[in-house]
Structures are given as structure tokens and as C-alpha cells.
Amino acid sequence: MPNKTFFWFFLPTGLAMILFIGLPIISTGIQSFYAQHDQVVKEVKKCDPFGCTVSIVVDQEKTSKIREEKPLGKFNGFGTYVDRNHLAIEEIGKFWSETNSFGEFVDQVTNLPFYKALIFTLTYCLFVTPNVLLLGFIIALSLNAVTRRIRGPLIFGTILPMIVTPLVGSLVLFWMIDAEGIIGANLQMLMDDPYLSLKSSKTLTWITIIIYGIWHHSPFAFVVFYAALQTVPQEPVEAAIIDGASRWQRVRHIVLPHIYPVVTFVALISLMDNFRVFEPIIGFSAEGSAQSLSWLIYDNLVNEEVILFGSAAATSMMTIVGIAILLAPVLIRTWKEFRTAR
Amino acid sequence: MEYGLDKRSNALKIFNTTFIIVWLLVACFPFIWTFWGSFKVRADFFSRADWWYAITAFNTLLETGGKFTTDAYSQAWTEGEFWKASRNTVIVTFFVVTISLFLGTLGAYALSRSTRNYAFWILIAALIFRAMPHITLVSGYLFPFFQLQIWGILPTTIVVLVAINQPFTLWLLYSFFKTVPKELDESALIDGCSYFQAFRHIIMPVMWPGVITAGLFSLMLAYNDFTVTALLLNQENHTMVPKIQSYLGTNQHEGNLMWAVSAVVSATAPLFMLVMFFQRQVISGLTAGAVKG
Secondary structure (H helix, E strand, O other): OOHHHHHHHHHHHHHHHHHHHHHHHHHHHHHOOEEOOOOOEEEEEEEEOOEEEEEEEEOHHHHHHHHHHOOOOEEOOOHHHHOOOOOOHHHHHHHHHHOOOHHHHHHHHOOOHHHHHHHHHHHHHHHHHHHHHHHHHHHHHHHHOOOHHHHHHHHHHHHHHHHOOHHHHHHHHHHHHOOOOHHHHHHHHHHOOOOOOHHHOHHHHHHHHHHHHHHHHHHHHHHHHHHHHHOOOHHHHHHHHHOOOOHHHHHHHHHHHHHHHHHHHHHHHHHHHHHOOOHHHHHOOOOOOOOOHHHHHHHHHOOOOOOOHHHHHHHHHHHHHHHHHHHHHHHHHHHHHHHHHO | OOOOOOOOOHHHHHHHHHHHHHHHHHHHHHHHHHHHHOOOOHHHHOOOOOOOHHHHOHHHHHHHOOOOOOHHHHHHHHOOOHHHHHHHHHHHHHHHHHHHHHHHHHHHHHHHHOOOHHHHHHHHHHHHHHHOOHHHHHHHHHHHHHHHOOOEOHHHHHHHHHHHHHHHHHHHHHHHHHOOOHHHHHHHHHOOOOHHHHHHHHHHHHOHHHHHHHHHHHHHHHHHOOHHHHHHEOHHHOOHHHHHHHHHHOOOOOOHHHHHHHHHHHHHHHHHHHHHHOHHHHHHHHHHHHHHO
């Protein structure tokens, strides 16, 4: 296809992506260097029969005037990146010199909002991704062994958790797991602990959200693995059966190597999706004990008084860096393949 | 795998069947339970005293005189203005699907027929764009949209959702276009068609399965979106998902939690029906990128 024709065909979608994905990333980058204005204060002298007092009040007029003139805020450089709510360089230095043991230091650092969220996000990715691959693969193997006639409805039932939006999916589970729901109430009875509830324990909340993640993402892994299983060639499998290979040996040495490229694909997609975990935290009302990077951004953006554009943007930029690190191995591999192909 | 040679032991068969039944219960029961509970009053579905009430409908019987009640639905749809939210969802979904398919088929066709290097790099860029968490993009939108005073209205959200949806649509349609033989449009070009005529009259008619699949995924993205719609729309224009969240926020009101339950059922039912109808397309779409590419 000539370049000119390509250009006109690609223009609409390219423009949409540049304007609404490319530019916003740049806009986020710029915003991250600005912080909202401080309020302008003025001294007011108030005199009464007992003497004069000087009090400091916010000058509403001047404050809103400055905000109107420079809506982006004041230039802050990398200030937002290193402040207490983000990388907290100063605080970490202080903890390092003040704490006695390494454990205590780690404890202090992981209580800082950004590191807390980072650790939750990474824990979530680390536990959800491998389990999704495993569960998805097992479901695919066992559904593949069922009579073809009843597979349709079974597949439909299996993919339900995936097609609902994460907020709805987590709400539906939350209503059951909560102390007043069917599972929560039975757990209380079983454990004989009337105060056992999701909100009371950080560990329980984390486990619940991770289980939710596995429940929500496994169907995707299932669908892809199931399709890949249909393409496994029959001859080597039959040869292996004749040679006396056990079922496990067949899966391990014939099926798995065949679908290996698909496994990396699913792992990559699910890592990308898990890294942006955010809606389940709202669905489970777990803000208290579990915060993710995306949730931090959301929280800054729905701030009641002033929207913290700068703070949200700084967290966004660091999230993008995180995504880049996750994607780097894949991109490097693609680049190498591309070069050798030429 | 059904091979004549492969004899399964009975133990394995039983294990397999049990596993599938357990998994299906785990996957489906939450939805069945929520559907059942949406016809009860709050004191039953969220029972402090005894969860068994949700089945016997003790309080529902006391409060409404019947075992099932549709109060939550009628209140959410009228008083809770869920009708407005669902209308907004229909508008947003319709336009997002049409526009993204229009842009996506043109772009993906060009990508699949180009032999240049830049086509490869565009696809890689699309993959990177696909990886961006939506919330980071939203934090980029908010400020400029406030300044341009286009925040809060439906058209802005539609355009944003179309753009966010493009990378995935491009990849999906690209892999579908790749399966259409090049000779088909080349012969049309030799006969004197322009590229656009070949695309319009020769390629599109054989592309319907791919277009339907891509359409379904755009539909699911627009219908299910929370991040973009919750932050870019004002209260008045909220679609269904942010509306459900707003019912949760005002927990003090006795009826509201049940509004959320009935709203969840109302929002999920059409989606389930659609997927049941188009199951084959959904699965082919999910696997197109993985298995063929």
C-alpha cells in the first residue's frame, strides 16, 4: 500500500490515539511538575476595648485570583515526586538514621502512602498472575475432556466472572463475604467468632481481593488456553500414549511446549491488567487496609477541596514507569526478533 | 481430548466432573445469589440476625406481604434515576461502538496491507498504549478538559472511550484482516478500483465476523467502564456503573443498598444475554491475538 493511501486510512484512528492517549501522557508529565497554589494569607488587626490582636486569615479574593491566573498551579519541579506522599526521600533518610533495626526501618517505610500502595500492587500481581495461569489451564484441560455437546453452556458459565465489570464483580462477592452476607455469616459461625469480618483484618482484606482477582481473571486465561488446546497436534500425543507416557507426562512434554507462546501472552496481558488494580478496592470498600497505585491517583482526583492534579500526575508518571519496566523484556525481545527478521 | 487410544480411568472422570461442578458453582453462584436477593428487602439480603432469612424471606413477608418484592427495582429506576443512567449508557455505548468500528476497520486494514516498517512500530506503540492504566490517562485529561470547559458532557466521554479502545480494536481487526487473502483486493485494484473502493466493496463484505467481534469488545468496554465515566461525567450524565457506585456512597438511606443490588442485576442481565447470544464471537476475539499472532 502506498504511503499516501496508508496515511489517509490511518489518519482518523492515529489522530484519536495521539490526541487522547499520547497527549494526555504528556499533559500528565507537565502537570506532575506543578503543585496547587498555597492559600494567600493576610494579617487582620482586630481591636476591641481590651487591646488589639493580630490574626491570620485566608485572603479568599487573592487566592482565587492567583488560581485563575495560573490554573496549573505553581512550578514545583521534582518537589512533588520526592514529597511525603510519593517517594518520600527525606523521610526515608530520617528513618534510616533513626531506626535501630532493619525490620523497624522497613516497617516505617512501608507505612508511607506510596510504598504501601506499591507493595499492595506488587503483591496482588505476584499472587494473582501465576494462580490465574494455573487455574485457567486446569479449567481448560478439564473442560476439554467433557463431551462436546454440553461444552457450550459450561463455557458460558465459566466466562461470566470475566464479562462483568470489576466493580460489579467485586460488589457481588462483597455482598456475600461481608459479615451480613451468606458466606461471611457462615464463616463467623464456623470460626465461632462473632466479630470476624472483612474490614477488621488487613490480611483478610488482602486475601479476599487476591481471591477476587483470581476469580475475575481466570476465565480469560481459560478461554485462550482452551483455544490453544484445540490446535495441539494429535499424532505426537497418540505416539506418546503408545509409548506408555502417563497423562502428566503427556501434558508436561507435549501440550505445554506447544502452547508455551500463548502462556507468555496470557501472562503479559494479565500482568498489565493486574498492575492497574483499582475497582475491587472500591467494590470491597477496602480503602482502609489496601491501596493500590491506581487507587492513590483516583483518591487525589476525587479530593473534595482541591483536586490534587500535581500529586495525581506524579503518581501516574511513576505508574507508567512501572508499566514500562514490566513491558521492557517483551519489547526488547520483539525488537531483537524484528532486527533478525530484517 | 477425545482420542480412541486414550482410556480414562473412572477415578479421573469423577475427579474431573467434580472439579468442573465446583468451579461452575464458584463462577456462577454469586450472580444467582444476587439475582435472588434483589427481590428481597434489605433486612433479608443483608441480615444481621440470620442469613437464612434471605431464603425464607422472613422480613420481606413482614414488610411487603409477599415472598418476592420488586420495590428495589421500581425505586432505583424511578427515584434513583437509574433510567437516566441506563439511557446515558445506551447513548455512550452506541456511539463508542459505531465510531470505534469505523476508525478501527480503516486503520487496521491499512496496517494489514502495509509492508513497511512503520506499520510494525505502530502496532508496538498500540500495545504500549493498551498497557496504560486508564486512571493515569484520566489524570491527564481532567485539567485540560476543565480549562476547555468540555468536562462532564457525554460527547467528551464518547471520544475518550473511542480513543482508549482503539489499540485493542486495531490489534483484533488487524489479525482478522490478515486472514483475508491479499489476492482478493489486489485483483480489485487491477480491475481499476481505488483502495477505498476495494476496502468498501470487496473486503468489508467478508469481514463481518471480525467486525462483530470487535464491536462486541468495544461494547463491553464502553458498557463496563468505571474509571473514565466516573471521573469525566458530571452527576447528571453518569452512566450505569458510576451510578451503582453512587448508591453505595449514600449508605445512610435505608433503601439505597438494595437499589445498588437491583441496579447491579439490571446492568448485568443485558450483558449476559448478549454474551450468551454471541459467545462464539467473544471467544474467537479473545483468542485471535493469542493463537494466530
